[in-house]
Amino acid sequence: MRVLVVVEGTHDIEFLTRISTLLHAEQPALPDLEAMEGSGELIFLPIGGHPRAWIRRLAPLQLAEFHIYDAERPPESEKREEIVAQINRRPRCSAVLTQKRSLENYLHPRAIEAVANITPEFGDHDCVASEVAQRVFDSRHDDYSWERLDRRPQVKLRNRAKHWLNTSAVEQMTVPQLQERDPNGEIISWLETISQLAETA
Secondary structure (H helix, E strand, O other): EEEEEEEEOOOHHHHHHHHHHHHHHHOOOOOOOHHHHHOOOOEEEEEEOHHHOOOOOOOOHEEEEEEEOOOOOOOHHHHHHHHHHHHHHOEEEEEEEEOOOOOHHHHHHHHHHHHHHOOOOOOOOOHHHHHHHHHHHHHOOOOHHOOOHOHHHHHHHHHHHHHHHHHHHHHOOOOOHHHHHHOHHHHHHEEEEHHHHHHHH
């Protein structure tokens, strides 16, 4: 095993494996993370959203590490920037914060529309799962609005949306759509870094 990829949750793994397969088909030099995982070159480690606890916890394994965390909003974003800086000071370790709120924000609205038959509108720092869950609910209920739902069913519907956004919607993405949503090539840069870390092992 060559590299640990530390993410916040299993949805991030679903997104990254699928988007890397898409990009690998277009640019074979980029790694296919699912294939790397299958061959034992890579292990995903979902940590549940507590990055501070993982700054040095994996160091005794002496493996290359790539950490990717959601940017979140201030003041949490400033705390995460410091965590990323500390990880980046360790040898054979790289950490990044997403420039958008979360991985779902890199999805193209047309990919979401292809799955759910809704037309979502969201910015780089909106909660895409909430926006999509609300639109899906409202499109199916003429007599009952999202705002009247209790918090628990809202959370359940948001989590359901988060699942298919990171699986089915990612599978609907095209490379031009990704380029439109990620003009700075952030995701490609993450994949290139993972590939470089794997080669240092």
